[in-house]
Amino acid sequence: MADIKWYVIHTYSGYENKVKTNLELKVQSLGMTDTIRQILVPMQDEVDVKEGRARTVQRKLFPGYVLVEMEVNDRSWYVVRNTPGVTGFVGTTTKPIPLSEEEVARILQRQESTAPPVAKLTVQVGDKIRITGGAFAEQMARVEEVFPDKGRIRVLLNVFGSDTSVELDAAQFEAAPEIHSNK
Secondary structure, three states, X not given: OOOEEEEEEEEOOOOHHHHHHHHHHHHHHOOOOOOEEEEEOOXXXXXEEEOOEXXXXXXXXXXXXXXXXXXXXXXXXXXXXXOOOEEEEOEOOOOEOOOOHHHHHHHHHHHOOOOOOEEOOOOOOOOEEEEOOOOOOOOEEEEEXXXXXXXXXXXXXXXXXXXXXXXXXXXXXXXXXXXXXXX
């Protein structure tokens, strides 16, 4: 039985999908489907918020890398290594190092996750923001805490002369524009 394992190949950044397509075509045309089984560019949904609008986009989990499930032999190594856009295998120059079963399971589980996508937050503690939605729309506030795993922030807001802590999701605020004076 063949020793099929998952390997990581390094590609030119931005060429991951092109490498996947080219390699799949090579595998088919050379009849190597029993040696090179799967080629994967792990992706994950993320929420991108621009101008107060949230939209889901797919982002590469590992930019510049492609996963290949294959048996490494002289022919398969040569085919992968000589695919346009591939710079090499992760490992030594002569021997690729396979991923462990745990690493593969974690990557595949992360890619197939049905959890709702989380917004990518670009604010930090101390930043000023303008609230764009909800009961406090158009109010200015200062970021107290950032919860990147939830896509939410906690801000300190002045309501009727006292500071109030409010939690907002990414679609409810935008970074406050910097105000410069000419003095």
